[in-house]
Every structure is written in C-alpha cells, then in structure tokens.
Amino acid sequence: MKKFLLLSLLACTLNIANAEMTAPVKEEIRNLLTRLEQSGCEFNRNGSWYSGAEAKSHLMRKLDYVDGKFTVKNTEQFIDMAASQSSSSGKAYQVRCQGAAPVNSAIWLKSQLQQLRSAGR
Numbered sequence: 001m002k003k004f005l006l007l008s009l010l011a012c013t014l015n016i017a018n019a020e021m022t023a024p025v026k027e028e029i030r031n032l033l034t035r036l037e038q039s040g041c042e043f044n045r046n047g048s049w050y051s052g053a054e055a056k057s058h059l060m061r062k063l064d065y066v067d068g069k070f071t072v073k074n075t076e077q078f079i080d081m082a083a084s085q086s087s088s089s090g091k092a093y094q095v096r097c098q099g100a101a102p103v104n105s106a107i108w109l110k111s112q113l114q115q116l117r118s119a120g121r
Contacts, residue, residue, distance in 0.1 A: 021072045026063075028075045028116070033059050035112050041097035043105065046089050049096070059083050079109045 021029075033056045036043065043055030050058070062082040072078050084106035085092045093105035 020068050021078075025072060025074060025078075026067070028113075029063055029078050030060075031116060032075060032109060032113055033063075035116060036095070036109070039097060039112075041095050041108075044094035044096065044102060046086050046091055055095075062087075075113055076110065079106055079113070083109055 036059075037052040037056040039052050041052055042049045043052065043058075044050075045055075045058065059082070063078065066072060066078070066082050070081070072081070083093065084104065094102040095105050095108040096102040097108075
C-alpha cells in the first residue's frame with residue numbers, strides 16, 4: 001500500500017506522460033551510476049551494504065522501471081524519485097566511502113553529478 005501511494009504521488013507530481021527520458025538524460029544517469037560503481041564506495045539499501053557494482057545494477061533496474069512511465073526531465077529528478085530511497089521501505093539509501101561516515105545517497109549523487117558536469121565543460 002505504501003509503495004502504491006508513493007507511486008501515485010510521483011505520478012501526480014511528475015505528470016505521467018508515458019514518454020521516455022531523453023537520450024542525454026539517460027546517458028548522464030548512466031555515467032553517474034558508473035561513477036558510483038567505480039568509486040570504491042559502498043551503498044546501503046534497507047540496512048545492508050552493497051558494492052558500487054551492485055548499487056549500479058539496482059539503480060539501473062529502477063531507471064528501467066521509471067523510463068517510459070514518468071517524464072523524468074533531468075538527472076536530479078531521477079535521483080530524487082528513484083535513487084534516494086527504497087520504494088518498498090521508504091528508508092533513505094546511503095553511500096559510505098573509504099571508512100568515512102555514511103551520507104544520504106541523494107547528497108552523494110548530486111555532488112558527483114556536479115563534478116561530472118564540471119569535468120564535461
């Protein structure tokens with residue numbers, strides 16, 4: 001029921017249009033998730049820690065799920081709606097790098113996104 005309510009809210013907020021994301025948005029998201037995979041950081045989902053590769057795989061499945069169901073206009077929107085918390089439990093995802101304290105994945109991903117964009121200029 002909780003998952004249904006969350007998806008319903010997202011549908012209203014994002015104006016479901018059954019349109020796919022643009023290719024540049026998909027590419028940017030994939031590049032961001034590759035950074036997570038290659039970072040050496042761990043990803044916490046529902047109380048368990050996973051490797052960057054496992055995190056990328058999980059978030060790519062979420063990307064495939066939202067693609068075509070919602071009009072995701074940019075990478076930040078993808079982070080907010082799919083890469084920041086569990087859709088089943090509602091718990092925030094976290095990232096922990098090299099023994100540092102964990103941070104919410106939304107903060108980590110948005111920071112990495114800014115670095116990715118700066119490097120591309």
